[in-house]
Amino acid sequence: MHKSRLAGFIIDCETDDLDAAAGFWSAALGLERKPFDDPEEAAAYIGLRTDADDLHIEVQKVAHTSRVHLDIEADDLEAEARRLEALGARRIGMVKRWIVMEAPTGQRFCIVQPQRRDFDDRANTWD
Numbered sequence: 001m002h003k004s005r006l007a008g009f010i011i012d013c014e015t016d017d018l019d020a021a022a023g024f025w026s027a028a029l030g031l032e033r034k035p036f037d038d039p040e041e042a043a044a045y046i047g048l049r050t051d052a053d054d055l056h057i058e059v060q061k062v063a064h065t066s067r068v069h070l071d072i073e074a075d076d077l078e079a080e081a082r083r084l085e086a087l088g089a090r091r092i093g094m095v096k097r098w099i100v101m102e103a104p105t106g107q108r109f110c111i112v113q114p115q116r117r118d119f120d121d122r123a124n125t126w127d
Contacts, residue, residue, distance in 0.1 A: 003123035004080045007073035007115045008056030014066045022046035022059040031057065053118050069107065071098075073114045073123070080111050083126055 013021040026033050026048055034047035048057040056071070074080035081091055081099050088104035099111040114123075 001125060001127055002074060002076035002079040002083075003119070003125050004072050004074035004083075004111075005119070005123040006055065007071040007112055008050075008058070010069050010071060010110070011057070011059045012062040012064070012067050012069060013059060014062055014064060018044070018046060018059065018061040021061070022048075025057075025059050029057070053116050056115050069109050071110045071112045071115070073116070073119060074111050075114055075119070075123070077111050077113070079126070084111075 011021075011025055015021045022033055025031075029048060031048035031050065034049040036042040036045050036047065044061045046059045048059065050057060072080065072084075077099050081101065084101055085091060089101045092100040092102055092108065094100075095110075097113060100108060101111060102108050114120075116122075
């Protein structure tokens with residue numbers, strides 16, 4: 001048995017100026033920027049500040065076409081990947097600490113560790 005739920009949205013930006021991209025999305029959504037502490041992550045991601053129990057939103061520098069993807073938070077990444085594969089998704093690969101998946105309809109998404117403090121109380125429970 002494991003738990004999972006929607007964690008948030010990642011705004012993938014094919015850009016050389018992550019700061020400008022984050023500036024646009026920060027202003028557009030009315031959310032303050034929240035830089036990452038880890039220098040490696042700070043080079044590729046700028047978070048947007050949301051309440052601790054809200055969906056997380058990040059702006060990510062990518063080398064592919066700009067798009068938005070979602071993250072699913074799970075307490076057992078492998079169990080969640082297998083559950084989603086049984087529904088027709090396919091595993092693309094592991095990146096750092098998360099699993100990249102593709103839905104049968106072509107959208108890519110990630111399975112990540114729990115992000116919000118109310119995860120245990122509010123996540124879906126799967127057999």
